Amino acid sequence: MNRHGAVPQTDVNDSWRGWIAENLILGGHPETLVGIMVQSGIVESSARAEVDAALRSPYLRGVSRLHNRLAKRDWVLGIQSRLNQLAQYEVPRRERLSGEVFLNEHYRRNQPVIITGMLDDCAARSRWTFDYLAAQLGDREVEVQFGRNADPDYELNSMSHKRRMPFGEYVAMVRDAGVTNDFYMTANNDGHNRDALRELMSDLPPLTEYLQEGSNGFFWFGPAGTITPFHHDLTNNFMIQIAGRKKVRLIAPCDTPKVYNQRHCFSPVDGRNIDLQRFPMMADVPVIDCVLEPGEILFLPVGWWHFVEALDVTITVSTTHFKWDNDFYTHYPRNQDF
Template identity: 40%
Template sequence: MNRPLAKFTPPPPPVSYRPLDDGWRQWIAENRLRDCTAESVIATMVAAGVHPHDAQISVMQMESNPVFLAARRHQELLRKLESVVANQQRLWESAPRYATVEKRGEVEADEFVERYVRGSRPLVLTGLTADWPAMKRWSPNYLKQHFGHLSVEIQCKRNSDARYEENKLDHREVQLCGDFVDRVVSGGPTNDYYMTANNEALRQPGFAPLLDDIGSLPPICDRAQLSRSSSFWFGPAGTVTPLHHDTLMLFHTQVVGRKRWRFISPLDTPKLYNFNGVFSPIDVDKPDLKRFPLFADVTMLEVVVEAGETVFLPLGWWHQVTSLDVSLSFSFSNLNIPNQFSYANPTMPDW
């Protein structure tokens, strides 16, 4: 008697787990050094496809790894340094008007050096540009009439890249100055294009007349160095220079329009997740405190700089700058005191 074959149900395929490699081991070490708990590290690995037993063993083994133990020792030294700067920052913040950016008409050279350069305080000068021809001449139309035939380098397609300033070389575009003026005037508020300091326009002979429109300089500046130590900025309302610090001191004069400056002390650097160069990934307009919780303890200074006013940016101060109007600005770093400094910048853009 022929009987029908029993229905065959194949066994489930074996579970495929991700192998542990050196990339995973480095990831474990980095996150344990960040004080992520062993349990959270294991849970993340398992969720990513690592066998639970392998994840647990690898995390346990890391705790006795001699290279990891050496890293722990260096971490102790780093945390001592962080505590030193954090305590110094607490002293700075205890000043009654710490969070206020002063605005002053003029400051004598000796006071400027002691109070703002060596004292490391941002300042806005309100009387510097009284004799600047630029204050009466500069406008988008003036640029188009006198320099419209010259080529300029701008940053473009910034809105498509969250790291547009870090990747600024990828966003270069050259066009006629007159065409860019039309683009700014007609385009409305945007952060998509901006003529920044990187344009080097003032090194072109055709733009030299702009330097003739600059009058008195702060008493700590060397006029002879102006042409090679200055930059021209032009863009629409809505441009944002993301949070970063410069490697020297400079002045930034607002000729047309207004900009909002936010400042953060260099002593707060450990709270700014500075993984790449001089940049922080934090947007101070909408900080992600879940991702960057240390930022919650940062004290930020804020000031709106009006047309005719000049910001002094002291050494190492973090800043994020937003244009509130169509803006023409002029920055210069020709201080007649030492203004060359070296920073050991990190190079971990994907950390």
């Protein structure tokens, strides 16, 4: 029988062996690992035997070489990361960029930009009022994300938050909501909403300087307070801001090793309040802030981390149908557990 307060004896299973391997690869000292295992109830002789076996394993040596290659890639990324800290960066606003200038100075260089002036005559900006949307399309069934406040991983679990309702009912909810992140119509609902709201796309300019002819977009519509957590896209993206303002926080791709990306394209770092005790590597990561105004277009380059908060009721149309190569997802890792 264990003495009062003693840790129950624990066997070494494959979960522990995986933990040993991962921590040895990450530079953990063998004696430190043994100490942790003993504190967890593993007999010291068993703990030492398992750590010694891992150190002798040819499999671990092979994985260690792979880890060294990744460390070299992180070093290369870190060069640009350190250079980015030498001066404060602001997302430039550029009026009516030509396609050639946009391609050469932003798209090809993977640099964000806010384009102004291209939506001055956009019919959607004056036409898409609450009353208009409800009157024209109110009886259409649409899909919306609901119950987001109760789930800290609502983006990862977006499939479980889908709900359908008449568009007119949703418009009324947004009108009366105040500030909330509990519901939001996003690109994750586009599979259903594209057909239901198809007429709206004709109110947008074609933007053929940058986009393929006949391009469609993803319709985003929600109250003030909606939050899209830090993530990166697998393509280049336009955020075409029709109504309301959005605060956007950006992190360059070279800082990916510091944003604690352990699942797919998401980061657990909260853009509203970056917790440096929980995420200390974020301390030297430059976070670039901008506010996207109605009538502006934000170019989000592929790989850039972004956090988006609606400051007002907002309508945004996003699109990925650029005239130039935008297939960065074909070779994206299939195993998305990092």
